[in-house]
Amino acid sequence: MTEQEIATKEKQTVQGQEKTRAGRFFLPEVDIEELSDSLKLWADMPGVKQSDVEVTLNNGILTIVGTVSTEGYQKLAPLYTEYNVGNYFRQFELNEDIDAQRINASMKDGVLELTLPKSERARPRRIEVTAR
Amino acid sequence: MALLRYSPDLDRVTNLLALQGDLERFLRNPGYGLGVSGSGGFPPVNIFDTGDGVAVIAEVPGIDPKSISVSGQGHTLTISGERRRETSTETAGYHRRERSFGAFSRSIQLPEQLDLDKAAASYDAGILTVKVSKAEAAKPRQIAVKSA
Numbered sequence: 023m024t025e026q027e028i029a030t031k032e033k034q035t036v037q038g039q040e041k042t043r044a045g046r047f048f049l050p051e052v053d054i055e056e057l058s059d060s061l062k063l064w065a066d067m068p069g070v071k072q073s074d075v076e077v078t079l080n081n082g083i084l085t086i087v088g089t090v091s092t093e094g095y096q097k098l099a100p101l102y103t104e105y106n107v108g109n110y111f112r113q114f115e116l117n118e119d120i121d122a123q124r125i126n127a128s129m130k131d132g133v134l135e136l137t138l139p140k141s142e143r144a145r146p147r148r149i150e151v152t153a154r
Numbered sequence: 155m156a157l158l159r160y161s162p163d164l165d166r167v168t169n170l171l172a173l174q175g176d177l178e179r180f181l182r183n184p185g186y187g188l189g190v191s192g193s194g195g196f197p198p199v200n201i202f203d204t205g206d207g208v209a210v211i212a213e214v215p216g217i218d219p220k221s222i223s224v225s226g227q228g229h230t231l232t233i234s235g236e237r238r239r240e241t242s243t244e245t246a247g248y249h250r251r252e253r254s255f256g257a258f259s260r261s262i263q264l265p266e267q268l269d270l271d272k273a274a275a276s277y278d279a280g281i282l283t284v285k286v287s288k289a290e291a292a293k294p295r296q297i298a299v300k301s302a
Contacts, residue, residue, distance in 0.1 A: 028196035028237065028254045053239075054249035064240060066253055068213035068280035098202035098209060102190060105198040105213060132215035132280015135240070 030104070036111050046108035050088065050134075054114075059145055061118060061138040067110045068132040075134055077127045084114045086134065119143060196258045197233065197282070207268060207287035212260075215280030216240075216253075222277065224284055226270035231284060234259035267292030 036047040050065040063084075067075065070088035078085045088110035095107065121141040128135050190199065197212040212233060214222060222235040236257045264270065269289035276283050 028256045028258050030196045030198045031252075031254075051252040052250050053253050056246045056249060057244060058246055061249075064216075064253065066215045066280070068215040071279050095202070098204060100200065101203050101208065102199075102201040104190075104200060107200075129279075131217060131219075131277075132213075 033106055033108075035108075046106065047111040048106070048108050049112050050086065050110040052112065056118075059140055061116070061120070061136075061140070063114075063134075063136040063138065065110070065112065065134040065136075066132065067134055069107065070110065070129070070132060070134075072129040075127070075129055077125070077134070077136065079116070079120060079122045079125065079138075082116050082120075084116055084120075084138075086110070086112050086136075088134070190260070190262050195260055196237075196254070197260065199233075199260060199262065201262070204285065204287075206293070207272075207285060208264065210262060210284040210286070212282045212284075213280060214277075214282050217280075219277035219282075222282060224273075224275045224282070226273055229264045229266060229268070229270065230261050231264055231270060231273070231286065232259060232261045233282065233284070 031051070033048040036049060050067045052063060052065045055062045065086055065088075067088040067090075069090040074089040074091070076085075076087040076089075090107060090109050092107055116138070118138075119141045120138045124139045126137040126139075190201075197214040199210055199212045202209045202211065210231060210233075214233075214235070214237070217235055217237050222233065225232050225234075234257075237255045239253075239255045264286060267288050268286045269292075270286060272289075273284055273286045275285075
């Protein structure tokens with residue numbers, strides 16, 4: 023896996039979403055893994071600081087919003103551009119029964135890592151078969 | 155007037171104008187002279203004029219800054235490293251796999267008046283910023299006028 027070349031995908035803007043905040047919104051790229059007792063989610067949101075990310079779970083809809091400050095760009099004149107800068111927004115409908123109280127979110131180097139523990143009744147369990 | 159159905163063959167003028175527009179935009183783009191290798195590669199870079207030099211800004215999320223290499227040779231700036239996937243012990247399955255991982259390297263040919271000896275790199279929240287200032291010789295200077 024070391025010599026693999028990475029390609030850059032162009033950022034996709036969020037379509038068909040009513041916005042309450044100004045600015046452009048892009049879809050962060052995500053990985054979602056399912057473990058036996060939880061879901062793990064990683065979202066690439068370069069430029070988003072820990073204090074500027076919002077994660078909510080409401081009626082089974084997981085919403086991720088990352089705000090990017092474009093203040094640092096005000097004094098700069100672009101010479102060459104390959105990517106656009108803006109906020110991030112993405113929603114997922116979770117089929118799994120998630121224990122909202124125990125969701126853990128952390129942000130490091132522009133990557134959001136979410137651990138969504140499944141609630142007790144959604145976990146797979148082994149049913150003991152007893153002898154009669 | 156006959157009614158013509160749309161077909162790409164009939165739309166030569168529009169296509170030609172669009173092509174011309176693209177070409178002009180390409181030639182007008184000051185970045186044309188910057189010589190950036192591997193367009194579309196990772197990480198994507200933006201280059202800005204800071205007044206006293208340039209700032210090369212790249213989106214490289216999820217990488218330990220210690221494992222990003224920024225080097226300069228002559229007038230070429232190279233950003234390289236490797237992005238590794240976070241490891242989890244047991245995986246039942248993937249619902250989404252959109253992020254890409256692997257080794258990367260990008261080189262940028264900078265204009266001659268920039269001095270790579272005076273480059274400074276910083277990394278914050280997945281954004282790498284390399285600032286390169288102009289060489290002393292390329293900066294504007296005031297020449298005193300002496301009276302004869």
